[in-house]
Amino acid sequence: MSVPQETRTDQPATRREAREARAAATPAPAGTPEPTSGADTGTTRTVSSKLFGRGLLYVVVWSMQLVVSSLISPVLAHLMPPAEFGVLASAIALYQALGVLAVAGLDQAAVLQRAEDGNDRRARGLLSVGITTAVLVTVVALASIPVWGDAAGFVGQHPLLLIAVLWVGPAAVVQLSLALLVAQDRIRVFAVTSLLSSIGGSIIGLGLLTFVHADAVTYAWGGVVAQGIAMVIGVAATRPRIAGLFDRATTARAFRLGIPIALGNLSYFVLNAGDRIVVQRILGPEEVARYQIAYVVGSAVILLLSFTNQAWAPHFAALRDRVARRQLAMHARDELYAMLAPVLLAVTLVSPVALPILAPASYRVHELTVVVLIVAVTALPVVASGATGRLLVIERRGVAVGVIAAIAGVVNIGANLVLVPWLGLSGAAVATVVAYVVLAVLQQASLPDRRAWKGPGWRVTVPVAAALVVAVASLFVPQDVFWNWFRFAGALACLPWFIRRLRAARGGSS
Numbered sequence: 001m002s003v004p005q006e007t008r009t010d011q012p013a014t015r016r017e018a019r020e021a022r023a024a025a026t027p028a029p030a031g032t033p034e035p036t037s038g039a040d041t042g043t044t045r046t047v048s049s050k051l052f053g054r055g056l057l058y059v060v061v062w063s064m065q066l067v068v069s070s071l072i073s074p075v076l077a078h079l080m081p082p083a084e085f086g087v088l089a090s091a092i093a094l095y096q097a098l099g100v101l102a103v104a105g106l107d108q109a110a111v112l113q114r115a116e117d118g119n120d121r122r123a124r125g126l127l128s129v130g131i132t133t134a135v136l137v138t139v140v141a142l143a144s145i146p147v148w149g150d151a152a153g154f155v156g157q158h159p160l161l162l163i164a165v166l167w168v169g170p171a172a173v174v175q176l177s178l179a180l181l182v183a184q185d186r187i188r189v190f191a192v193t194s195l196l197s198s199i200g201g202s203i204i205g206l207g208l209l210t211f212v213h214a215d216a217v218t219y220a221w222g223g224v225v226a227q228g229i230a231m232v233i234g235v236a237a238t239r240p241r242i243a244g245l246f247d248r249a250t251t252a253r254a255f256r257l258g259i260p261i262a263l264g265n266l267s268y269f270v271l272n273a274g275d276r277i278v279v280q281r282i283l284g285p286e287e288v289a290r291y292q293i294a295y296v297v298g299s300a301v302i303l304l305l306s307f308t309n310q311a312w313a314p315h316f317a318a319l320r321d322r323v324a325r326r327q328l329a330m331h332a333r334d335e336l337y338a339m340l341a342p343v344l345l346a347v348t349l350v351s352p353v354a355l356p357i358l359a360p361a362s363y364r365v366h367e368l369t370v371v372v373l374i375v376a377v378t379a380l381p382v383v384a385s386g387a388t389g390r391l392l393v394i395e396r397r398g399v400a401v402g403v404i405a406a407i408a409g410v411v412n413i414g415a416n417l418v419l420v421p422w423l424g425l426s427g428a429a430v431a432t433v434v435a436y437v438v439l440a441v442l443q444q445a446s447l448p449d450r451r452a453w454k455g456p457g458w459r460v461t462v463p464v465a466a467a468l469v470v471a472v473a474s475l476f477v478p479q480d481v482f483w484n485w486f487r488f489a490g491a492l493a494c495l496p497w498f499i500r501r502l503r504a505a506r507g508g509s510s
Contacts, residue, residue, distance in 0.1 A: 051312050051332055052505040058182055058311035059304065061191045064198055072202045078360060079209055080216065086285030087160065088216035089292045093276055095164040095171070095223075100265040102137040102172035105258025106130040107179035108313065108393055113254065114183050115317035123183070125244015127176055129251050131235075134172035141165045163220040170227035171197070177234025183314040189237045193230050200226030260402030261393065267402075267409030274409065275428040278416040283424070291425045293359045294368040297351050298375025298429070301343055305336070305382050316390050322449070325391060330454060333387040335505040337460045340379055341467040342494035342501070348373045348471035349491040352479045366479050373471055374429035380464070381436035388443040388453075400446045408439035 076085055106126055114123035142165050149161050174197045181190040205222025212218050244250070276295075280288045312332070319325050351372040355365035392401050412435035419427030447453055474490075477483050 051315055052335065052502065057187055058190065059308050061187075061194050064195055072206060075206065076209075076219070084216050086280065086288035086292070088219065089288055090276060090280055090285070091160050091164045091216065091220065094161070095167050097266060098137065098141055098165060098168045099171050099175070100262055102134040102168050103130065103175050103262065103265075104133050104137075104255070105261030105265065105398070106133065106254055107176050108261055109254035109258045110176065111179050111183045111313050112257070112317050112394060112396070113250065114180070115314065115320075120180070120184070121241065122244065122247065122250050123180060124239060125241040125247050125250060126254050127180065127235075127238055127240035128242055128244040129254065130176040131173050131240060132245065134169045134176075137172075138165060138169040141168065160217050160220060163217060163224060167220065167224050167227060170224070170231040173231045174227060174234050177231075177238045179313075180238050181234070182311055183317075185314075186237070189233070193234045193237065196233065197227050197230035200229065257393075257396050257398040260398035260400075262402075264398075264402035264405030267405035267407075274413055275416050275420075275432060278413065278420055279425065279428055282417075282420050287425065290359075290363050290368065291371070291428060293355065293363060293365065294371040294425065294429075295375055296358065297347065297354055298372040299378075301340065301347060301376055301379040302382050305379060305386055308336070308386070313390065313393075317394055322395075325394065326449060326452065329387045329391055333383055334456045334460050335501070336383045336386075337380075337456055337464055339498060339501045339505065340383065341463040342497040344376050344379065344464075345467040345471050346491040346494035346498075347376045349474055349487040349494075353484050353488050353491075368425070369479070370475055371425050371429050373475065374426060374433060377468070378429075378433050378436050381433070381440040384440035385436060385443050388440070388447055392443060392446060395448070397446070401443075404439060404442040404446065407442060408435045411435045411438050 076088070080088070106129060110123040110126040110130070113126060114120055117123070142162070145161050145165065174193060178190060178194055181193065201223035203222070204225050205219040208222050209215075209219045276288050276291060279291050316325055316328065319328060348369075351369050352366070355363075355368055355372070359365050389401060392398075412431055415431035415434050416428055419431050421427075423430065444450060444453060474487065477487075
């Protein structure tokens, strides 16, 4: 299969951006007062326009997996019994956790290595290291299924676990390839690889589910096939350097950053999916299925923000001046907060309309609206932690990132164990919010220049607070056809508000 070549992979596609950033933001000697205007302000505006311009194109492509998940979930919920759908959701969560270990943080290490070198040579070598690591993790996981399968709650589901583990290796290689393609700014081949790995798996799986057998095992094979094809395209496009396997200095430096980040990402998995494991153990797979439906709607914003972090990483890495990076991080954070206000309100308003479409009546969807709102509120601390987390990674403070994420993961599991028996599914959602708040607070405290870190002003916080008040009030309005039409109209009215904020973020009039 031919792969479109948009730029030479041995030349950095963003070299001009890096040159502009270095020219506008030269590191100052120690003890020099930090500038608050001039070059840094101009750099912030220039890079910000790229973040919210072309940078969002990558977010749109990455977010297609969110769109597909939202469309496929109701189909699966109707085609499978709730228990079967619930165990599939748990297996996918497990596959995602193993994927974190297989990538080992080398995707971020490769992006940062490329920005520091100004070329792709050693970054492509790290791709070879990443592929080898992914293969080793997959083999170990496959061989040890009899040891941990039953303990993880998958009694009698070892065939599904086998497929979920086979899914891991190709998915990890795809993630490594996509990270470098974003850094190279190769949008077309990035889109082909990303869409195939996300949409392709769902389409193939749905076809197998419809025409072969309606169970979780059959559906999961679709993901394995699609990820395998996407892996071939990604490897052909990025051309990993085999010599990188013998570059011990670069590999050791990458793992010193990547392993703590991987452990941190594993804790992020606990933050995002550990609640479903606790719910399965305490309330059963049927409640996991109900929670999954609510989580798909409420977590849409969180997933978009995670895609934003991935798409923006090369821009922040190319900006080598610490002061300019911090100013850009605060500016981007505030712009995201301003854009969140209409999004959070729209998600809450539309949930009573969307939930009955996403799941059958047996899921008691009218009880899930409050869960959607609580999960969506998690986006607020996610924005804060995303801003500080990017700075910590670029400064290669991977240990701090990993330890803080681990603490937040422990907090999340503990809070779930306490709140789920008390509040049910709402307790799982509250536990997620609490854990992300802990994450954001600890990351900000770990910044070397935390005293210069400023929170958002009232022009940002007031609209967000007002949107949340309206969203909470909507929970007390009856969920009938008449009021749902008003909710739907209100959600549509949020669109011009969002567009206005996006234009302002891109440098237009606010």
